[in-house]
Amino acid sequence: MKTKIITLVLALGFFSSLMSQNQYGWVEFTDKKDCSFDPFTYFDARAIERRVLGGIPLSDSTDFPLNSNYVSRIGLLADSVMGYSRWFNALFVSATPTQVAEITQLPFVKAFVPWTTSTYMAESKSSSSDDNIYADLQFKQVNSLGGFAFDSAGIHGKGIRIAVFDGGFPSVDKHSAFKHIRDNNRIIKTWDFTSNKEYVYSYQMHGTSVLSCIAGMYEGKPVGLATEAEFLLARTEVVPEPFSEEKNWAMAAEWADKNGAQIINSSLGYTADRYFPSQMDGKFTYVTRAAQMAFRKGMLVVNAAGNEGTDQWKIIGAPADADSVLSIGGIDPESGYHTGFSSYGPTADKRMKPNVCAYGHVVAADKSAMHFTQGTSFASPLVAGFAACALQTKPGFTNKQLFEAIQKSASLYPYFDYAHGYGVPQASWFLNEKKTPETNNAFSVQITGPELHIKATEIYPEAEAQKNYLYFHFQDNNGFIQRYGVIQVFQENAFDLYDISQYKGMTFRAHYHGQTIEMLVK
Amino acid sequence: MKRIVFLISFIAFLGVLNAQTVLMDENPGQDTIVPKWGKNRQNFIHLYFGYSMFADNFSDIYTDQFFIQAPNLKWLSSHDFTIGLRYKLKITSFYAMGLDLGWNNKTFSIEQESDKSFPTPIVHNKEKIYYNTMSLEYFNRINFDRRGNKIGKFLDIGAYGFVCIGSVHYTMDILENMNSGYSTKTEVKNYSPDYLVKNGYGLSARLGINNFVLTARYRMSDLIKEKYNFFPEFPRLEAGIQFSIH
Numbered sequence: 001m002k003t004k005i006i007t008l009v010l011a012l013g014f015f016s017s018l019m020s021q022n023q024y025g026w027v028e029f030t031d032k033k034d035c036s037f038d039p040f041t042y043f044d045a046r047a048i049e050r051r052v053l054g055g056i057p058l059s060d061s062t063d064f065p066l067n068s069n070y071v072s073r074i075g076l077l078a079d080s081v082m083g084y085s086r087w088f089n090a091l092f093v094s095a096t097p098t099q100v101a102e103i104t105q106l107p108f109v110k111a112f113v114p115w116t117t118s119t120y121m122a123e124s125k126s127s128s129s130d131d132n133i134y135a136d137l138q139f140k141q142v143n144s145l146g147g148f149a150f151d152s153a154g155i156h157g158k159g160i161r162i163a164v165f166d167g168g169f170p171s172v173d174k175h176s177a178f179k180h181i182r183d184n185n186r187i188i189k190t191w192d193f194t195s196n197k198e199y200v201y202s203y204q205m206h207g208t209s210v211l212s213c214i215a216g217m218y219e220g221k222p223v224g225l226a227t228e229a230e231f232l233l234a235r236t237e238v239v240p241e242p243f244s245e246e247k248n249w250a251m252a253a254e255w256a257d258k259n260g261a262q263i264i265n266s267s268l269g270y271t272a273d274r275y276f277p278s279q280m281d282g283k284f285t286y287v288t289r290a291a292q293m294a295f296r297k298g299m300l301v302v303n304a305a306g307n308e309g310t311d312q313w314k315i316i317g318a319p320a321d322a323d324s325v326l327s328i329g330g331i332d333p334e335s336g337y338h339t340g341f342s343s344y345g346p347t348a349d350k351r352m353k354p355n356v357c358a359y360g361h362v363v364a365a366d367k368s369a370m371h372f373t374q375g376t377s378f379a380s381p382l383v384a385g386f387a388a389c390a391l392q393t394k395p396g397f398t399n400k401q402l403f404e405a406i407q408k409s410a411s412l413y414p415y416f417d418y419a420h421g422y423g424v425p426q427a428s429w430f431l432n433e434k435k436t437p438e439t440n441n442a443f444s445v446q447i448t449g450p451e452l453h454i455k456a457t458e459i460y461p462e463a464e465a466q467k468n469y470l471y472f473h474f475q476d477n478n479g480f481i482q483r484y485g486v487i488q489v490f491q492e493n494a495f496d497l498y499d500i501s502q503y504k505g506m507t508f509r510a511h512y513h514g515q516t517i518e519m520l521v522k
Numbered sequence: 523m524k525r526i527v528f529l530i531s532f533i534a535f536l537g538v539l540n541a542q543t544v545l546m547d548e549n550p551g552q553d554t555i556v557p558k559w560g561k562n563r564q565n566f567i568h569l570y571f572g573y574s575m576f577a578d579n580f581s582d583i584y585t586d587q588f589f590i591q592a593p594n595l596k597w598l599s600s601h602d603f604t605i606g607l608r609y610k611l612k613i614t615s616f617y618a619m620g621l622d623l624g625w626n627n628k629t630f631s632i633e634q635e636s637d638k639s640f641p642t643p644i645v646h647n648k649e650k651i652y653y654n655t656m657s658l659e660y661f662n663r664i665n666f667d668r669r670g671n672k673i674g675k676f677l678d679i680g681a682y683g684f685v686c687i688g689s690v691h692y693t694m695d696i697l698e699n700m701n702s703g704y705s706t707k708t709e710v711k712n713y714s715p716d717y718l719v720k721n722g723y724g725l726s727a728r729l730g731i732n733n734f735v736l737t738a739r740y741r742m743s744d745l746i747k748e749k750y751n752f753f754p755e756f757p758r759l760e761a762g763i764q765f766s767i768h
Contacts, residue, residue, distance in 0.1 A: 417548075419548065480551070
């Protein structure tokens, strides 16, 4: 009898928790009838400035508030209202299946979009506390982007406002790596979208590490490039809550827009728990559409490509799949090319991703000191910091111009592939307005019949062998790269392919020592 | 001469090897085939382990002529260990069907009370009946949530049949010799007791979230052969947990 009771209680408890769970989701409204909006009272002055600069209307219907009558009606019907989105004219609610059925019957409700999802964040690991090793990598991670050039020109992202979305920012209010930011009151606003409060200086350390890769200082030297930028810190992620992160992301993007952010860094992504790789098409997911909208409002969204490179998923996650999101892949500081875990492109609809890349192994702040950590989560803030510096050099640039310029500045441009994008952005482009190839005669390509031969005329010695990387791809007429690779060259006969007949009609490109050669495969 | 040619060829080969190191060679043009196997793809198969306890007792026997009180099950030492393979065929995002092939090791431990009569009235120190089966189950799966390539939350309802692959009636007695101070332990195993059937069938249900599953099985057929209608029937309902390897 005892057994029966225990079993029944267990089974019923499990069953009821499974079956009677409230549904979470967006209630989308049909219209914003009778709503009025004054952009000058709603937006921060910086947001107005950004819109004027970008030629974006001060407001449109997506900025208008939700119809208060609709909100009240839903509030009476649902268990709880947990958030809203002006951009998508929707209310995020928790409701029983019966309540959802009632809500969807209302004439002003367009749809109920249920949610369940979870996120990835970068894996992080602490290792040696050897200061010299820290200093070496710290120096490299900043200078791989040309940080030294920005620093020499006095460019540190001054006056640029960056919103950072993450799982919390523990110790940012007391860690020495952020003292220079606190002392100058450059944390403009904070908001915890997971529990609707201002305090964000706790929870997941990931956000602290990410922020340090944008603007941190260690031992008087920069960890990221934008040490003079301003910040909006938003906590959008919760572990182990499985449903609300995308909602929080969308709400945080609207908050960033309202408060004048010019750049959003999001070292977050949404993959296998909810989606299939075929849905990473830049249109399907809610968070991707929110990121697209953020771009339309004039902000540059910088997002980690993802850490699924060695997983079955393999490709970038949402919102890195959006065409207007600057998606950041990771490279290995030791090898100088793609690091294994960094997610690959293209998107499901065969667009190029990631856009650019940066170090995926970094020194970053933890709760009390510094540590080694890895993930595209940290490549993304390195580029976000770079973007702030770039924008400081080109204050008239719109987000679209900035996006394109960052791609053009990158080390491999105009060559690109699905592991590196256009390569690592370079400060020199923004300071000199041109990219100078190291040479115009580093290599030659010969296509004879079905054979392809590449001869290298310049080869660095063994000690600098890492510079002897030859990148190549075959691109079809639809712009899709059928094959790409990286070869380390040791001698004059750098690379031979004896049967390229399958690539007939495609464009072959190769990049070596800063020079790109393009040929048609006949 | 042949040696010289070989040497030259070998050196040339080494030269080719040294000419380049392929660090990366990706073929996205060939990588776009959608896999058919996966947790939420068309087909999925995985191993699982399970542990169940019996949720009811031996059944008393009431007839017009007699009443036989069934023995009590020692529920903590009675259980059903399962190892199995489960195949799932996805029909839609919310419905799948599948087959489950399992090996079940059931142990029925009998409380040794003075009035017991099954399988014998003799009271032992320990008495157990082991009943091993192979079972094949067909099930229907309802999934509750939208998901990616994950198992997610599900309810399985199925029917199964089983074949007995071994049964044992085990007793253990300890006899103490008062004179010598020593005791004698006697274990008796009676293989394939005649009163147990060789096959049967039942219904099953499972509730799961990804790797974790709550499971229940109800055996509809009897374990006691019809001609032994004076023996109490074994517990029919079992409930437990399973862990899926995937």
